[in-house]
Amino acid sequence: MPRDAPSDTGPFDIVPVDAIRDGRATDAYFERTRTTLEHAGKNPHVVAEVTADQFPTGEFELLGGVKDAAHLLEGLPIDVDAMREGRLFDGGPVMRIEGDYLDFARYETSLLGFLSHASGCATAALDVRRAAPDSQVLSFGARHVHPSIAAMIERAALVAGLDGISHVAGGEVIGHEASGTMPHALLIAFGRGHQEDAWRAFDEAVDADVPRVALVDTYSDEKDEAIRAAETLGDRLDSVRLDTTGSRRGNFRHIIEEVRWELDLREHDDAGIFVSGGLGPNDLRDLRDVVEGFGVGGYVSNADPVDFALDIVERDGEPCAKRGKLSGAKDVYRTPDGAHHVGLASRPGPTDGERLLEPLLRDGEIVREFDIDDAARRAAADVKNVDL
Numbered sequence: 195m196p197r198d199a200p201s202d203t204g205p206f207d208i209v210p211v212d213a214i215r216d217g218r219a220t221d222a223y224f225e226r227t228r229t230t231l232e233h234a235g236k237n238p239h240v241v242a243e244v245t246a247d248q249f250p251t252g253e254f255e256l257l258g259g260v261k262d263a264a265h266l267l268e269g270l271p272i273d274v275d276a277m278r279e280g281r282l283f284d285g286g287p288v289m290r291i292e293g294d295y296l297d298f299a300r301y302e303t304s305l306l307g308f309l310s311h312a313s314g315c316a317t318a319a320l321d322v323r324r325a326a327p328d329s330q331v332l333s334f335g336a337r338h339v340h341p342s343i344a345a346m347i348e349r350a351a352l353v354a355g356l357d358g359i360s361h362v363a364g365g366e367v368i369g370h371e372a373s374g375t376m377p378h379a380l381l382i383a384f385g386r387g388h389q390e391d392a393w394r395a396f397d398e399a400v401d402a403d404v405p406r407v408a409l410v411d412t413y414s415d416e417k418d419e420a421i422r423a424a425e426t427l428g429d430r431l432d433s434v435r436l437d438t439t440g441s442r443r444g445n446f447r448h449i450i451e452e453v454r455w456e457l458d459l460r461e462h463d464d465a466g467i468f469v470s471g472g473l474g475p476n477d478l479r480d481l482r483d484v485v486e487g488f489g490v491g492g493y494v495s496n497a498d499p500v501d502f503a504l505d506i507v508e509r510d511g512e513p514c515a516k517r518g519k520l521s522g523a524k525d526v527y528r529t530p531d532g533a534h535h536v537g538l539a540s541r542p543g544p545t546d547g548e549r550l551l552e553p554l555l556r557d558g559e560i561v562r563e564f565d566i567d568d569a570a571r572r573a574a575a576d577v578k579n580v581d582l
């Protein structure tokens with residue numbers, strides 16, 4: 195491995211891709227471990243598993259990060275089985291690796307990072323999706339996190355079933371076009387009292403397929419600005435967006451209902467209302483009957499990572515897990531009643547159970563496709579099947 199390979203980090207504090215690929219994106223103690231095992235002439239054949247909870251807890255989480263994990267381990271002389279991206283899990287392994295320990299030891303840090311962070315964001319995004327299943331929900335949260343992980347955030351949002359993303363480069367990475375209309379900065383650029391000029395210029399300037407969503411809370415009251423936006427754009431107005439700042443929000447639901455009333459009164463029944471700004475699942479449940487859509491940011495992008503660990507559970511064919519962890523290679527199953535089961539891979543699982551760990555790599559070769567829409571379909575099906 196090229197230990198001193200030059201890396202293109204630019205001026206940013208970003209760990210370069212080649213350091214992730216070659217295993218330098220690791221904790222130092224794995225390097226000490228390799229030095230010691232090589233010194234001692236040891237390199238046991240092991241089974242290692244990535245697990246959050248050992249047993250089912252009743253709290254399901256949504257698996258993300260599998261594609262990146264697969265590419266991290268690609269080319270190593272190991273076999274890997276894993277659950278599919280977009281499946282719900284609750285206890286037991288989501289991934290099982292078999293190989294000589296030193297062939298993959300240094301990848302543990304990045305492997306856990308890929309799986310933990312993406313699964314945390316995907317799980318939060320699923321909370322949001324389930325809170326407003328029939329509303330349009332867009333991912334707005336990339337601005338809160340390091341730009342190097344924007345694609346991960348947006349992918350997690352889409353896997354959970356959110357309807358769109360905001361980050362342009364993140365979307366390019368995952369093959370999904372970003373959407374968005376106008377920030378307050380656009381209104382401010384035209385000046386206080388000139389909101390009409392901004393909405394009109396936007397309508398004249400942007401492509402016809404961009405929805406005409408007027409931001410209506412910049413300087414004046416939401417009701418007043420919504421009426422003015424409707425009068426300015428007429429039937430061309432698709433929606434108004436209320437991003438009302440917390441200090442002015444008061445009774446947000448009442449403000450929204452008032453805007454709805456005034457738009458309907460002026461025969462703008464077709465104009466939708468879109469809301470954003472610090473929203474989470476409880477807000478979506480409260481407001482979903484009075485708006486058409488939501489922008490949700492920090493609730494998804496700032497989610498805690500899932501607490502995955504990688505543990506060796508078999509060493510040279512013998513059960514060996516440390517205290518607190520379960521020895522032996524395991525499988526996990528989903529039964530028709532929606533329950534999650536953990537059992538030894540060497541023993542039969544539930545007769546009606548679907549085995550959830552499937553081949554991901556065979557002798558280092560990826561043996562699976564990674565499609566975001568397929569993952570989102572799996573998540574939607576699991577949500578129906580599992581008692582969340």
Ligand SMILES: O=P(O)(O)OC[C@H]1O[C@H](OP(=O)(O)OP(=O)(O)O)[C@H](O)[C@@H]1O
Pocket residue numbers: 334335338376377378379437470471472473489490491492493
């Ligand atoms: O609050 P979150 O759920 O994390 O979503 C992100 C928020 O960031 C933006 O607000 P901001 O006030 O920054 O918009 P502006 O830049 O147009 O003022 C956007 O309009 C959302 O409200």
